[in-house]
Amino acid sequence: MFHSFGPILMQLVLAIGFAGAIVALTAIIGPKKINPVKMDSYECGVDPFADARGAFHVKFFLVAVLFILFDVEAIFVIPWAGSFLAFKKAGLGLFIYLEMAFFMAILLAGYYYILKKGALKWE
Amino acid sequence: MTQFIYMFIFAVIYLLSIAVAAGFLTVVERRIAGRMQSRIGPNRVGPQGIVQWIADAVKALQKEDIIPTDAHSFLFKIAPYLVFMGVFLTLVPIPFGAYTLMENLDTGIFYVLAMASFVVIGVMMGGWASNNKWSLLGGMRSAAQMISYEVPAALAVFVVVVMAGTLNFQKIVFSQGASPVDWYVFRNPFAFIAFNIFFIAALAEGNRVPFDIPEAESELVSGYNTEYSGMRFLFFFLAEWGNLVVIGALVSTLFFGGWNFWFEYTLEFSVPGRYPIRFEVLGFLWFLFKVSIFVFIIIWIRWTLPRLRIDQLMDICWKYMVPIGLFASIGILLWMYFVPEKSLADTIMRYSMTSFGGLTILYFFYRVFQNLRVTKAKIYANPFV
Amino acid sequence: MTSATREKELKPRVEITQISGTEIEVNMGPHHPSTHGVIRFILFIDGEIVVRAVPDVGYLHRSIEKIAESMPYSFFMPYTDRVDYVAAINCNLGYALAIEAMGGLEVPERATWLRMIGVELNRIMSHLVGVGALPLDLGAFTPFVHALREREHMMDLLEILTGTRMNNNYIRFGGVCQDVDDEFLKKLEKYLDHFVLFLEEYDRLIGTNKIFIERLKNVGIVSGEKALSYSFSGPNLRASGIGLDLRKVDPYCFYNDMKFDVPVGKGIKGTVGDSFDRYIVRIEEMAECEKILRQILSKIKEGPIQSKVPKKLVLPAGEAYHHTESARGELGYHIISDGKSASPYRIKIRTGSFASMTSLAEIFKGMMVADVIAYFASLDIVAPEVDR
Numbered sequence: 001m002f003h004s005f006g007p008i009l010m011q012l013v014l015a016i017g018f019a020g021a022i023v024a025l026t027a028i029i030g031p032k033k034i035n036p037v038k039m040d041s042y043e044c045g046v047d048p049f050a051d052a053r054g055a056f057h058v059k060f061f062l063v064a065v066l067f068i069l070f071d072v073e074a075i076f077v078i079p080w081a082g083s084f085l086a087f088k089k090a091g092l093g094l095f096i097y098l099e100m101a102f103f104m105a106i107l108l109a110g111y112y113y114i115l116k117k118g119a120l121k122w123e
Numbered sequence: 124m125t126q127f128i129y130m131f132i133f134a135v136i137y138l139l140s141i142a143v144a145a146g147f148l149t150v151v152e153r154r155i156a157g158r159m160q161s162r163i164g165p166n167r168v169g170p171q172g173i174v175q176w177i178a179d180a181v182k183a184l185q186k187e188d189i190i191p192t193d194a195h196s197f198l199f200k201i202a203p204y205l206v207f208m209g210v211f212l213t214l215v216p217i218p219f220g221a222y223t224l225m226e227n228l229d230t231g232i233f234y235v236l237a238m239a240s241f242v243v244i245g246v247m248m249g250g251w252a253s254n255n256k257w258s259l260l261g262g263m264r265s266a267a268q269m270i271s272y273e274v275p276a277a278l279a280v281f282v283v284v285v286m287a288g289t290l291n292f293q294k295i296v297f298s299q300g301a302s303p304v305d306w307y308v309f310r311n312p313f314a315f316i317a318f319n320i321f322f323i324a325a326l327a328e329g330n331r332v333p334f335d336i337p338e339a340e341s342e343l344v345s346g347y348n349t350e351y352s353g354m355r356f357l358f359f360f361l362a363e364w365g366n367l368v369v370i371g372a373l374v375s376t377l378f379f380g381g382w383n384f385w386f387e388y389t390l391e392f393s394v395p396g397r398y399p400i401r402f403e404v405l406g407f408l409w410f411l412f413k414v415s416i417f418v419f420i421i422i423w424i425r426w427t428l429p430r431l432r433i434d435q436l437m438d439i440c441w442k443y444m445v446p447i448g449l450f451a452s453i454g455i456l457l458w459m460y461f462v463p464e465k466s467l468a469d470t471i472m473r474y475s476m477t478s479f480g481g482l483t484i485l486y487f488f489y490r491v492f493q494n495l496r497v498t499k500a501k502i503y504a505n506p507f508v
Numbered sequence: 509m510t511s512a513t514r515e516k517e518l519k520p521r522v523e524i525t526q527i528s529g530t531e532i533e534v535n536m537g538p539h540h541p542s543t544h545g546v547i548r549f550i551l552f553i554d555g556e557i558v559v560r561a562v563p564d565v566g567y568l569h570r571s572i573e574k575i576a577e578s579m580p581y582s583f584f585m586p587y588t589d590r591v592d593y594v595a596a597i598n599c600n601l602g603y604a605l606a607i608e609a610m611g612g613l614e615v616p617e618r619a620t621w622l623r624m625i626g627v628e629l630n631r632i633m634s635h636l637v638g639v640g641a642l643p644l645d646l647g648a649f650t651p652f653v654h655a656l657r658e659r660e661h662m663m664d665l666l667e668i669l670t671g672t673r674m675n676n677n678y679i680r681f682g683g684v685c686q687d688v689d690d691e692f693l694k695k696l697e698k699y700l701d702h703f704v705l706f707l708e709e710y711d712r713l714i715g716t717n718k719i720f721i722e723r724l725k726n727v728g729i730v731s732g733e734k735a736l737s738y739s740f741s742g743p744n745l746r747a748s749g750i751g752l753d754l755r756k757v758d759p760y761c762f763y764n765d766m767k768f769d770v771p772v773g774k775g776i777k778g779t780v781g782d783s784f785d786r787y788i789v790r791i792e793e794m795a796e797c798e799k800i801l802r803q804i805l806s807k808i809k810e811g812p813i814q815s816k817v818p819k820k821l822v823l824p825a826g827e828a829y830h831h832t833e834s835a836r837g838e839l840g841y842h843i844i845s846d847g848k849s850a851s852p853y854r855i856k857i858r859t860g861s862f863a864s865m866t867s868l869a870e871i872f873k874g875m876m877v878a879d880v881i882a883y884f885a886s887l888d889i890v891a892p893e894v895d896r
Contacts, residue, residue: 007226008215008234010134015211018138019204019358023188026354030187039192041255042349044548045539048193053254056532057555060263063437067270070445074277077452078232078290081281084459085288097460104453111445120441160653256534260553260877332647333719341542341645342881429719430647432878433556498709 062119073107125396137225141214145364146176152364152422159426179357186353193254194350202249203351203358209241210365217372218293220382220407221389222400231292232280235373236273239328242362243269246330246337249359250347261346264433265330265337271440272327272334278448279321282314282455283307283377296381308378309476310469311462313454318378320448322417325373327440329366332425336433371417372410379413382406531559538567542645542881545891549868551880558880561872563865568895576855581607581821582681584855589675591857592893595634595835597626597670600679605760606830606841607681610823618811619683620761624804625696626669626678627761628797632703633659633666634835635743635790635797638888642787643714645885646723651714658706661699668692681821683814697805700798707798711791724787725778728871728883735781738867742837742860744887747773747789748781754833766803768796783886790888820850836860836893861893 041048080100087096114120150165150172157164165172190199216231218224228234243266250262286307287295299305308318327334338346348359375381384406393399431439462468495502537548546567552560572591576584588603589596601623608615640655663673669688670678678685714720730740735748745752753770755763771792773785825847831840837860844854864887872880 005226007130007134008212008228010130011137011212011215011225012208014134014138015208016204018142019207022184023200023354026184026186027188030185030353032187036192038189041191041193041253042257042344043255044344044535044537045546046535046548048255049533049535053251053259056259056263059555060267063267063271066441067274070274071270071277074274074281075233075236078277078281078284081284082288082290084285084456088460093460097456100456101453104449108449111449115442120437156649160650161657162653256532259532260534260556264556335647336878341647342878344541426648426650428648429643429717429723430878431719432723432876434876435722494709494712498705500709 066114066119069110070107073103077103129394129397133225137214138211141211141365141368142361144368145361146180147173148364148367148418149179149360150175151418152425155419155422156426159423183354183357188354189350189352191254191350195252195254198248198252199350200355202245202252203355203362205245205248206242206362207245207358207365209238209245210362210369212241213238213369214365214372216292217369217376218296218382219372219410221387221403223382223402223407224293227291227293229289229291231295232284232290236277236280239273240270242328242366245362246347249351250337253347253350255350257343257345258347258349261337261343261349264343265347267433268334268336268436268440269328269330271437272324272444275320275440275444275448276324276328278445278452279317279324280377281448281452282317285452285455285459286310286314292376292381296376296383299380299383301380301383301385303380303477303480304473305383306378306380309473309480311455311458311472311476313451313458314378315476315480316447316451317455318374320444320451321377322370322374324440324444325370326421326424327436329370329421330363331366331421333428333430334436335425335430336436367418367421368414370421371414374417375410375413382410384409536880537564542885543891544641544885544889547865547889547891547894549872549880551872551877553877556876556878558872558875558877561869561880563868565862565865565894568891570892570896572896573855573857576852578851580850581823581852584852585679586675586677589677590892591859591896592634592834592836592839592861592890593675594637594890595630596674596676597623597630597666597678598634598832598834598839600677601627601761602830602832602834602839602841604679604681605832606828606843607821607823609830610826610828610843610845611681611821613682613817614815615682616812616815618687618809619813619815621804621808622669622684622688622813623679624761624763625801625808626666626676626684628801628804629662629666629669629696630676631835632794632797633662635794635888636662638743638835639710639714639787639790639794641888642724642882642885643720645881646720648714648720651710654706654710654713658703661702665692665696665699668695680814680817682817683812687813693805693808696801700801703798704795707791707794715788715791721777721784723878723882724784724886725782727778727783727879728875728886729779730781730867730871732781734867739863740837740860740867741863742833742835743789743793744786744837744860744864746771746793747785749773749775754831754838758831760832762807765807766800768800771796783882786886786888822850823847823852831858834860836888836890837863857896859893859896861887861889861891864889865894 043049077100080096084096087093153175154164154172165175168175168178190196213235215225216228216234246265246269247262250258250265253259283295284290287298289295299307303309307314309315330337338348343349348356351359382403386405388404390402390404391399531552531554534551534553535548536551537543538546548564548567550562550564551558570590572587575587585600585603588599591599607613636655636659640652644652666676667673669692670676671686730738730744730748732749735745735750740748741752749772751770751772756770771789773780773789775782775785776788777784823845825845827842827844829840829842831838838858839860840858842856842858843852846853868884871883875883
């Protein structure tokens with residue numbers, strides 16, 4: 001396990017270390033002149049009003065849900081695709097192919113449903 | 124222990140070369156943009172301005188680290204790391220040459236798809252933590268956009284995986300060849316469709332024009348990174364340009380034969396405590412050449428096209444690219460099932476697709492010269508003004 | 509500045525009502541990349557849709573009209589440059605014509621031709637900024653630079669003609685400030701040959717771009733009727749299908765003798781009066797300007813450029829309104845003189861941009877945030893012309 005993911009862990013630590021070191025450096029050598037106006041958030045030239053972290057439109061959430069549906073399915077079919085050729089060589093091609101066709105049909109039915117339901121309309 | 128030290132050295136080299144590549148690309152992009160806009164671009168710092176990025180980095184380093192009082196301090200601070208990490212770690216399993224890769228992961232494609240999501244989280248975290256309405260809108264848009272385009276990207280990758288029968292990048296490269304007829308993109312029409320889908324989806328996931336609505340500077344000021352300044356901003360920036368390399372490398376690896384070259388020339392260094400380090404030069408350069416072509420195309424698109432509106436963007440994804448992607452994935456299954464490799468149909472299809480690709484490029488140049496004739500414009504071919 | 513005074517100064521001048529649900533309230537401008545200066549809107553958005561918009565003007569108010577009351581008539585000429593700095597000579601001309609009409613001043617023939625050269629060149633320059641900034645606001649940076657490159661060439665020409673590149677202050681009562689030699693006319697003609705090609709190239713580059721068309725067509729539709737009710741004028745009105753051009757309808761200078769068409773919006777990509785029409789009308793108008801310039805070049809003759817004008821100009825008591833076709837619509841100067849002093853009693857400037865601003869609140873409703881930008885950019889509003 002470590003053999004395979006060790007370098008990635010190393011990269012991860014290095015990347016964060018590199019970024020952290022540079023930010024630390026800028027914190028040391030950069031100026032620190034704080035005043036309340038500078039620390040305001042940008043509101044196109046007027047004083048910030050109202051909190052930005054309010055409720056947000058459900059549309060974006062809907063897209064996220066659709067994504068989870070489709071991406072999980074896509075993630076599911078990719079390992080299948082990886083072994084498609086192997087199964088075909090073993091003579092099980094038709095079986096595994098029909099399995100996937102069935103799965104794809106369900107996926108398409110779901111897609112057709114959300115399309116008809118208007119979940120992808122931006123009104 | 125020696126193993127560990129070598130690993131560390133390689134990791135450092137890897138990190139630095141990608142950081143340098145991303146920095147260098149900023150200059151390249153500005154030069155290309157300059158040429159497209161009848162101006163010169165940065166050419167003062169170093170010969171032809173090639174070390175401009177160092178000057179920029181040093182300048183950013185001296186900037187104050189501003190965290191707005193209203194911002195969620197912790198999330199605001201770690202968001203740039205996540206974005207940087209996402210882009211940087213994506214490159215780990217991608218082979219740059221026969222021996223030049225960080226780690227030959229068997230789950231390579233999964234790993235890349237997973238790491239790409241770090242960017243979404245980082246961008247959204249930054250947008251939300253800033254407590255600025257423009258940032259929040261940018262973060263929301265980017266989340267909606269990037270995750271949507273992961274679906275067609277995954278479908279396009281599916282096509283390649285069916286053809287290669289593996290998730291391992293190195294094996295995908297091995298199963299292609301040096302000449303264009305062996306590239307996956309020209310194997311059959313479905314792979315060609317998949318390439319187009321993947322390239323567009325990758326542009327969208329990298330927030331590049333025409334899909335740069337999360338940072339749309341004319342609408343959302345600067346989108347999710349409005350509140351960022353100095354070095355933290357630079358990490359978003361670096362990630363964006365690092366992403367160019369990622370997109371170019373992924374497209375070249377998956378569809379354009381990777382580092383496969385007709386000849387090879389391998390350098391060998393013997394080092395203590397380890398089997399010798401090998402470096403295959405020609406393939407590496409060939410791969411870099413392919414990557415730079417795609418990077419150039421992405422930059423070119425960026426300085427040519429306006430950006431889409433969010434509903435158009437979502438429509439393109441869900442109403443065109445996802446169905447077309449599904450069509451391509453069903454098509455490739457049929458193709459792989461009924462047309463065995465190296466059969467007559469396969470060979471004919473390869474050669475006709477390749478000539479189709481070649482003709483497309485020729486037609487493009489024909490159009491360019493026709494337009495030049497009509498507008499009586501002159502070409503200033505020398506890039507070093 | 510203490511925080512109390514600061515609060516007072518920066519307090520939004522528009523009453524903000526409490527909002528609920530998923531609506532958020534964002535403040536666009538005065539410091540926003542796409543508000544073309546310092547115009548401000550307050551947008552109430554739900555997701556990406558604008559529920560309500562409140563435009564707010566006045567951030568660039570320099571009380572030019574009031575300043576006019578404290579100085580002789582001729583001293584006000586440089587201030588008219590600043591009414592619309594993108595089309596300064598147009599503003600000069602409107603003022604000069606109003607004063608000349610009131611004072612009954614003569615203008616030599618050559619001076620009128622020179623004025624027309626300046627005005628038409630300036631109109632092209634202004635439209636170039638308009639059609640350049642539109643793709644810029646849609647996210648394409650390159651066309652903007654291309655448009656500005658051509659504008660730069662024209663500025664060079666204007667520099668020969670007027671002595672300055674911007675804020676030309678070129679026109680005097682009863683003439684213009686300086687003459688040009690034939691070399692300039694040759695240069696201008698040569699440049700026009702180039703400009704025709706550029707315009708064609710630009711339109712093919714931008715106007716045939718699929719994304720550009722998709723972003724503009726059927727966005728911000730202003731029907732002819734609506735446009736009149738908003739008192740639109742100039743290219744924005746013509747894009748709505750009403751071919752009203754003051755150069756045709758109420759000719760001044762020598763526009764009577766000029767042969768040119770008035771382009772109107774035909775809705776070639778969508779509906780009449782959409783944002784794409786406003787783009788294409790400006791492109792076509794530049795081609796018309798080019799035609800006019802060529803006609804001027806064939807007709808211009810040698811002669812004096814300045815008539816005799818009294819040092820201390822006192823206009824007879826009364827009032828007059830004179831309008832000209834500026835690059836952004838009807839530019840009218842309403843001047844009241846008390847007949848005694850050498851400065852006006854009151855000057856009111858009517859500008860096209862301000863009229864265009866009136867449509868925003870209504871048109872923005874129900875639009876997406878990106879369309880707000882597209883519509884606003886297609887109106888080609890220049891902030892100083894709104895506030896004056």
